[in-house]
Amino acid sequence: MYVEMRRINKTFDGFQASKDVNFGVQKGHLAALLGPSGSGKTTILRMIAGLDRPDSGDILINGNRVNDIPGSKRGIGFVFQNYALFRYMTVADNIAFGLEVQKKNKKEIKDRVEELLELVSMQDLGKRYPHQLSGGQRQRVAFARALAPDPQLLLLDEPFAAIDAKVRRELRTWLKEMIGRVGVTSIFVTHDQEEAVEVADTIIITNQGRIEQIGTPEEVCRHPQTEFVADFVDAERFEALMAVRRVE
Ligand SMILES: Nc1ncnc2c1ncn2[C@@H]1O[C@H](COP(=O)(O)OP(=O)(O)O)[C@@H](O)[C@H]1O
Numbered sequence: 143m144y145v146e147m148r149r150i151n152k153t154f155d156g157f158q159a160s161k162d163v164n165f166g167v168q169k170g171h172l173a174a175l176l177g178p179s180g181s182g183k184t185t186i187l188r189m190i191a192g193l194d195r196p197d198s199g200d201i202l203i204n205g206n207r208v209n210d211i212p213g214s215k216r217g218i219g220f221v222f223q224n225y226a227l228f229r230y231m232t233v234a235d236n237i238a239f240g241l242e243v244q245k246k247n248k249k250e251i252k253d254r255v256e257e258l259l260e261l262v263s264m265q266d267l268g269k270r271y272p273h274q275l276s277g278g279q280r281q282r283v284a285f286a287r288a289l290a291p292d293p294q295l296l297l298l299d300e301p302f303a304a305i306d307a308k309v310r311r312e313l314r315t316w317l318k319e320m321i322g323r324v325g326v327t328s329i330f331v332t333h334d335q336e337e338a339v340e341v342a343d344t345i346i347i348t349n350q351g352r353i354e355q356i357g358t359p360e361e362v363c364r365h366p367q368t369e370f371v372a373d374f375v376d377a378e379r380f381e382a383l384m385a386v387r388r389v390e
């Protein structure tokens with residue numbers, strides 16, 4: 143396992159947001175944390191990223207316990223739901239940000255930014271500002287910015303939530319392909335079953351701070367192991383999606 147959460151508990155002002163959370167994600171895999179709003183998905187990502195500390199339990203990355211290692215030293219890229227691009231910086235400067243922090247030299251930064259602009263098919267848009275881009279383009283910049291320092295682990299918190307439905311579909315296919323191409327281990331948060339089914343190798347279902355079930359999209363949709371999962375997952379919608387895939 144590249145990432146492991148072991149017996150993680152986390153309380154905010156007496157409210158338990160994570161309850162004995164255990165799961166692992168294999169190297170190179172894309173896992174989705176899927177569950178209703180308030181079920182503890184973001185809390186899990188923030189602890190992996192080092193933005194919050196668990197009260198108990200161990201977080202392992204590549205076999206090392208990272209609880210006491212600052213987030214900036216964990217080799218993680220983070221994509222937030224609301225883009226969180228720097229508004230007064232160009233696309234190229236946004237992508238360069240993490241490299242500047244690492245004090246890479248100018249030539250190295252320039253080359254890497256060009257490489258990433260190409261990766262996300264935005265070669266000609268490096269000089270634009272975020273407000274001059276569409277929602278989909280902004281999220282592609284956020285993705286490029288997160289990847290710039292070459293993280294070993296990419297965390298994405300509802301990356302498509304602010305994007306309209308049609309573009310969202312295109313973007314998630316794009317994201318899956320990109321992540322596959324880069325080969326970075328990724329954990330992605332969503333409350334949308336269809337999104338999780340289309341994108342993820344593994345789905346981790348969250349409910350009230352607990353993990354209800356872990357499995358492939360097919361396993362959790364066709365063989366729910368708890369009443370909650372049976373209720374939460376729409377099996378018909380899954381079968382419809384599979385039928386569309388067979389046609390395509
Ligand atoms: N910093 C915080 N302070 C107090 N409560 C929090 C904090 N962060 C999260 N919570 C609570 O923990 C629960 C889980 O939140 P979150 O992990 O954001 O859920 P999700 O991402 O699944 O919507 C929610 O009830 C939320 O109100």
Ligand SMILES: [Mg+2]
Pocket residue numbers: 183184185331
């Ligand atoms: Mg959340």
